[in-house]
Structures are given as C-alpha cells and as structure tokens.
Amino acid sequence: MEEQLILVSPTDRQTGVAPKMQVHHQGLRHRAFSxxxxxxxxxxxxxxxxFGKYHSxxxxxxxxxxxxxxxxxxxxxxxxxxxxxxxMTCRLQKVASMLYHEQVSDQLIEHEFDHVFAGISQTDPIANPEEAESWQWLSLEEVAEQIEHTPDMFTIWFRRMVEQFGIEGVRQWFESVRKVSAARSMPSLPGAKTGSPWAVPPLYCPAPFRVDEALAGGVDDLLMPWIEKVGIFPGQLDRVRAMGFGRFAMLCxxxxxxxxxLLLQAQCMGALFxxxxxxxxxERTGSDPRVIGRRLTVALAALEPVHLTSRFQxxxxxFLxxxxxxxxLSHYMQRVTELATPAQTARVRHEICAMFVSMTAEANWRVEQLMPPVWEYLAHRQANSFLPCLSLIDIVGGYELPANVYSAPEVRRITTLAASATIIANDLFSARKEQQAGIGDFNLPxxxxxxxQCSPxxxxxxxxxxxxxxxxxxEAAELDVLPNASPLLERYLRGIKSWLAGNVEWHRTSGRYQV
Structure with a gap:
C-alpha cells in the first residue's frame, strides 16, 4: 500500500491525508522533517x-x-x-521550521511544512544503500563554498534552508544542541548551587542570521561620538559601549x-534607552513617575516640530x-528623515508616541501603587516594546514597504507579535537587574x-x-501571509525574523543586563 502523507494548512494544522505520489504530482502541502x-x-x-530515489x-x-x-x-x-x-540513533532537538514550494526532478513538486531537527553524533553512519549513495562530514565553510560554486549538486530544499537561515544560522543550531548536550552530561552534585533564581530558561527563537563582530565594532565607533555629542549617558561611555548597541544593529x-x-538602529537604541x-x-538617575506624563508630552516636540508664535517658540x-x-530624540529623528520617506518617518513617530502612552500608564501604576493583572500588563507591553525599533527594518535595509502593506491587519499581526515576543525576552533578561533598589517594579516574571504566589x-x-x-x-501568522507575499513583503518578513533572532542574542550578551 502506498505511503500516506499528512496534508496540512500553512500553520501545520492537519487537513487530511493523501498518497505520497499524488501529493508530489499535485504539489499538495504536507508535513515533513529535515x-x-x-x-x-x-x-x-x-x-x-x-540514484534510484523517486526524485532528486x-x-x-x-x-x-x-x-x-x-x-x-x-x-x-x-x-x-x-x-x-x-x-544512527541520536537525541534530536527541533531548531526551526520552514515552508517552501519548489519544483524537483521528474515533474514532481515539493510543497512542505518542514520541521528542522538537529543533533550531535560521535559515530559515523551505516547508510542504507537504497536511501543514500554516499555521505561525508563537511565543515560549514565547505558547505557554503560548495553551494556557492556548484549549487546544482544540492537538493533544492537544502539550498533554500541555507538561503533562509544563513550558514551562521545553521552554525547556531549546532551551538544550541551542543549546549543542551553539555548541560545534560554535567553531573548533578549534592548541594550544588543552581545559580540565580532569575536565570533565563531556554527560549524558542531562530538562531542569529549573522554574527560579524568587526561590523558591530564599526557601528559602535560611529555611535560613541554621537552619544557624547548629544549628551546622553554623561560620563558613561565605557558602559554604553559594553551595552553593544552597534552589535544589536548588526545582529538584527x-x-x-x-x-x-546600521548606525540608525544603534542611535534609536541609545535615544530610547x-x-x-x-x-x-x-530613580537613581532622576526618574520620577509623578512627572512622566508632562515630560513625555514635551518630548513629542522632539519627535515632530511644534510651531509656535515668535513670542513662545x-x-x-x-527647553529642548x-x-x-x-x-x-531630536537628533535621532533628524537621521530618520535623512534615510526615510515621509510615510516611513510618520510610522516611526507613531510607534514612539504609542510607547509614550503606555509609559504614562505604567507611571500611574507606580504612583497609585497598583499591581496590574498579567493580562493588562501584556496588553500594555505590546505598545511599550521594541516596536519603534522594528519600524526601522526597511529603512535600515534601504527600501520601503508601502504604508498600506505595513499597516495591513495580517502584516500588523506579525509585527506586533514579534514586538511582544522581544519585549518578554527583555523582561526575562532584565529580571535579575530589576531586583535592585531604585529600578522599575514591573516585569512579567x-x-x-x-x-x-510562585517562586522566581x-x-x-x-x-x-x-x-x-x-x-x-x-510563526503561524507569518505562514498565513508568506504564500501570497510580494518580494518586498517577503524581504520585510525575513527582516522581522532576523530581528527576533538578533534581539535574543543581544540580550544574552549585552552588558546592559549584567549585575
């Protein structure tokens, strides 16, 4: 009897089953793994x-x-x-998923929701000759070089995987499973310390698309004179460099x-932090929740010129x-206008203004000594998040996602879910630091x-x-949109994913969250 494959929606929800060859002749979307x-x-x-496989x-x-x-x-x-x-047998860990639709050999079509697993093995395979003609261990540099020079030697799905996640993303999969493997192999000693109660658990997130420390350093070299010129973080240049805003821009x-x-993103981080x-x-630097509303209202004039009469201007x-x-803030917005269209500039301004509203709400919680329910906090956190930074994706990339596409409900859902995920990651990585006296009282943990009434x-x-x-x-929202996305929207969605991966990696290493 012919093997039956599981048919799925773009979000991997099972919709039925069908014979294997029918699936591949008709290009039906089905569940797979790599x-x-x-x-x-x-x-x-x-x-x-x-060579005898039914395709490729x-x-x-x-x-x-x-x-x-x-x-x-x-x-x-x-x-x-x-x-x-x-x-072979090996402990496997899911590291990613991808949706692709490609023509393969013999007039067949692969249309797969592909779950990607990774593992580490110290033994060579004993390959089934009906499945594998040969095998070899290659460094990732060798893999990248061979794909570049002889792409037709490789299956289309493997090339798409490397194209989508990058060779550095594949390297991060190895690092991820290596760390998990090392943690499992460490002996548990009686009385051993478990570390901080605020230690960050592993988070589900793509691996960074790029790690280029030289580029990060170059961005920081441009940022530090700007930080000194505008006067923020006075006397703290070493501390600011340790925060790695240039690395953040490089990663995201x-x-x-x-x-x-990339400097534009680093300036955004510096100004908003x-x-x-x-x-x-x-509160150690003069923050006072009683006057935040007034301060942020005046800050609107730094985002967009306020036109007064000659007496008051x-x-x-x-004051500004x-x-x-x-x-x-003013200098940052000037740089936005240099690189962005008016529509993009308005988008950036809108995201910051929405963040100001939610910051005012949080100040009210402090003044009234209120503890909001978690649902209310999470709703507030969508706006009080990294949305102002995410709004720069196409600007930094040097293109423009049209305003009607950026604001389309299905695209907005993707963007805001990404913003919520990144700010919860921020809450996790900053939780230990925020136990110090004088720092804000609100984070999700x-x-x-x-x-x-639970433990840290x-x-x-x-x-x-x-x-x-x-x-x-x-991921489900992204998969709903991808099949019909324009090339510009595809680039923006890839930018969102790169941003998510880079954000977590930056939080993991930034000096801002070291106590």
Missing part, C-alpha cells in the same frame, strides 16, 4: 541521495529527510527515519552591511536644547510571581512559556 547531524567539532553530516537522486543534502505517518508524532518519525536511512539587520545605515532610564525606570527651543534626552524560578519558566507561545503564534 535532520542535520553534526559531529562535536561542528561538521555537518551530508548525505548523497541514492544523486544530489547532496542534509543528513536525513522524511515524512511522519498518520498519527505519528513528528519527533518520533524523525528518529525512526534517521535509523532507517543512516543507521542582516540585510545590510552599511555601518551608517536614555529616555527609559532618565524619565521612566531608574524661543522658550520651547531653549537643555535636556540631553530631548536632544538625543515579577508580576507572575506575585499573582501566582517558576515565574521565569512561566514567562518563557508565554514567550514561546507568542513565538508560535508569530
């Missing part, structure tokens, strides 16, 4: 498909691929197929290597010039610990679970 096994040195096990025979690809059977969990199917094809915007364009520290959160201008936070470790685990659930909602 496995990448690494050795301890990070070399990837490549398989050459047997003789081409080189990742370690193993296959389809789950009806009623079979995908992870179970991946382990089964790894044994059947390569004679992988579609450009122009330091001056200065406002957060001096106006909103850190000089008074406003002198006297406050480094406002100077920073703290609210959960109080509302649920349990609150951190719940917060990570909420982050991961939002990430899955984001």
């Amino acid at each position: 496995i990448l096994l690494f050795d301890p040195q990070g070399r990837l096990l490549m398989q050459q498909r047997a 025979g003789g081409l080189w690809t990742n370690t193993c691929c296959g389809h789950p059977r009806k009623g079979e969990r995908t992870a179970v199917a991946a382990n089964r197929r790894l044994q059947e094809e390569m004679g 915007h992988s579609d450009t290597d122009d330091p001056r364009r 200065a406002l957060d520290d001096y106006y909103c959160d850190d 000089p008074l406003l201008d002198r 010039d006297s406050d480094p936070v406002l100077v920073g 703290l609210l959960l610990a109080r509302e649920q 470790q349990q609150a951190m685990a719940q917060s990570a679970a909420i982050h991961d659930e939002i990430m899955h909602l984001y």
Whole structure:
C-alpha cells in the first residue's frame, strides 16, 4: 500500500491525508522533517541521495529527510527515519521550521511544512544503500563554498534552508544542541548551587542570521561620538559601549552591511534607552513617575516640530536644547528623515508616541501603587516594546514597504507579535537587574510571581512559556501571509525574523543586563 502523507494548512494544522505520489504530482502541502547531524567539532553530516530515489537522486543534502505517518508524532518519525536511512540513533532537538514550494526532478513538486531537527553524533553512519549513495562530514565553510560554486549538486530544499537561515544560522543550531548536550552530561552534585533564581530558561527563537563582530565594532565607533555629542549617558561611555548597541544593529539587520545605515538602529537604541532610564525606570538617575506624563508630552516636540508664535517658540527651543534626552530624540529623528520617506518617518513617530502612552500608564501604576493583572500588563507591553525599533527594518535595509502593506491587519499581526515576543525576552533578561533598589517594579516574571504566589524560578519558566507561545503564534501568522507575499513583503518578513533572532542574542550578551 502506498505511503500516506499528512496534508496540512500553512500553520501545520492537519487537513487530511493523501498518497505520497499524488501529493508530489499535485504539489499538495504536507508535513515533513529535515535532520542535520553534526559531529562535536561542528561538521555537518551530508548525505548523497541514492540514484534510484523517486526524485532528486544523486544530489547532496542534509543528513536525513522524511515524512511522519498518520498519527505519528513528528519527533518520533524523525528518529525512526534517521535509523532507517543512516543507521544512527541520536537525541534530536527541533531548531526551526520552514515552508517552501519548489519544483524537483521528474515533474514532481515539493510543497512542505518542514520541521528542522538537529543533533550531535560521535559515530559515523551505516547508510542504507537504497536511501543514500554516499555521505561525508563537511565543515560549514565547505558547505557554503560548495553551494556557492556548484549549487546544482544540492537538493533544492537544502539550498533554500541555507538561503533562509544563513550558514551562521545553521552554525547556531549546532551551538544550541551542543549546549543542551553539555548541560545534560554535567553531573548533578549534592548541594550544588543552581545559580540565580532569575536565570533565563531556554527560549524558542531562530538562531542569529549573522554574527560579524568587526561590523558591530564599526557601528559602535560611529555611535560613541554621537552619544557624547548629544549628551546622553554623561560620563558613561565605557558602559554604553559594553551595552553593544552597534552589535544589536548588526545582529538584527542582516540585510545590510552599511555601518551608517546600521548606525540608525544603534542611535534609536541609545535615544530610547536614555529616555527609559532618565524619565521612566531608574530613580537613581532622576526618574520620577509623578512627572512622566508632562515630560513625555514635551518630548513629542522632539519627535515632530511644534510651531509656535515668535513670542513662545524661543522658550520651547531653549527647553529642548537643555535636556540631553530631548536632544538625543531630536537628533535621532533628524537621521530618520535623512534615510526615510515621509510615510516611513510618520510610522516611526507613531510607534514612539504609542510607547509614550503606555509609559504614562505604567507611571500611574507606580504612583497609585497598583499591581496590574498579567493580562493588562501584556496588553500594555505590546505598545511599550521594541516596536519603534522594528519600524526601522526597511529603512535600515534601504527600501520601503508601502504604508498600506505595513499597516495591513495580517502584516500588523506579525509585527506586533514579534514586538511582544522581544519585549518578554527583555523582561526575562532584565529580571535579575530589576531586583535592585531604585529600578522599575514591573516585569512579567515579577508580576507572575506575585499573582501566582510562585517562586522566581517558576515565574521565569512561566514567562518563557508565554514567550514561546507568542513565538508560535508569530510563526503561524507569518505562514498565513508568506504564500501570497510580494518580494518586498517577503524581504520585510525575513527582516522581522532576523530581528527576533538578533534581539535574543543581544540580550544574552549585552552588558546592559549584567549585575
């Protein structure tokens, strides 16, 4: 009897089953998996498909691929197929998913929701000759070089995987499974310390698309004179450099290597974090929740010129010039107007204004000594998030996503879910720091610990679970839009994913969150 494949929606919801060859003749969307096994040195096990395979025979690809059977969990199917094809057993970890639709050989079509698994093995395969003609361990540099010079030697799905996630993304999959493997192998000693109760659990997120420390340093070299010129963070240049705003820009915007364009994101981070520290959160630097509303109202004049009569204009201008936070905001918006269209500039301004509204609400909680319910906090956090930074994706990339596309409900859903995921990650990484006296009282783990009467470790685990659930909602929303996306929208959606990956990596390493 012919193998039955699981048909799925763009979000991987099962919609039926169909015979394998019918699926591939008609290009029906179905569930699949791809496995990448690494050795301890990070070399990837490549398989050459047997010449007798029903399509793509003789081409080189990742370690193993296959389809789950009806009623079979995908992870179970991946382990089964790894044994059947390569004679190997290995602990596998899901690292990504991808949706693709491509013509392959023999007039067949692959249209797959592909679950990507990775693992580490210290043994060579015992390949099934009916499945694999040959195999070899290759460094990722060798893989990238061969794909560049002889792309037709590789399966289309493997090329799409490398194209979508980048060779550095594949390297991060190895690093991820290596760390998990090392943690599992460490002995548990009686009485051993478990670390901070506010330690951040593993988060579900794509691996960074690019890690280029030289480029990050170049952006910081441009940023630091600007920080000094506008006057924010006075006397703290070493601390600001340790925050790594240039690294943030490099990680999040992988579609450009122009330091001056990346500088715009670094300036955004510097200006908005200065406002957060001096106006909103850190009482040690003069933050006072009783006057935040008034301060933020005046800050609107730094975002968009306010036109007064000749009697009052000089008074406003002198005030704007006297406050480094406002100077920073004003200079940042000037750079936005240099690189962006008027519509893009208005979008950036709108996202900052929405953030100001939610900052005022948080100040009211503090003044009234209120503890908001978690649902209200999460709703507030969508606006009080990294949306102002996300609004720069196409500007930094050097193109324009049309305003009607940026604001379309289905695209807006993707963007706001990404913003919520990134700010929950921020809450997790900043939770330990925010236990210090004089710093803001509101973050998701703290609210959960109080509302649920649970330990910090349990609150951190719940917060990570909420982050991961939002990430899955984001992926589903993206998959709903991708099949009909224009090339510009595809580029923007890839920018969102790059931004998500870079944001978590930056939080993990930034000096801003070290105590």
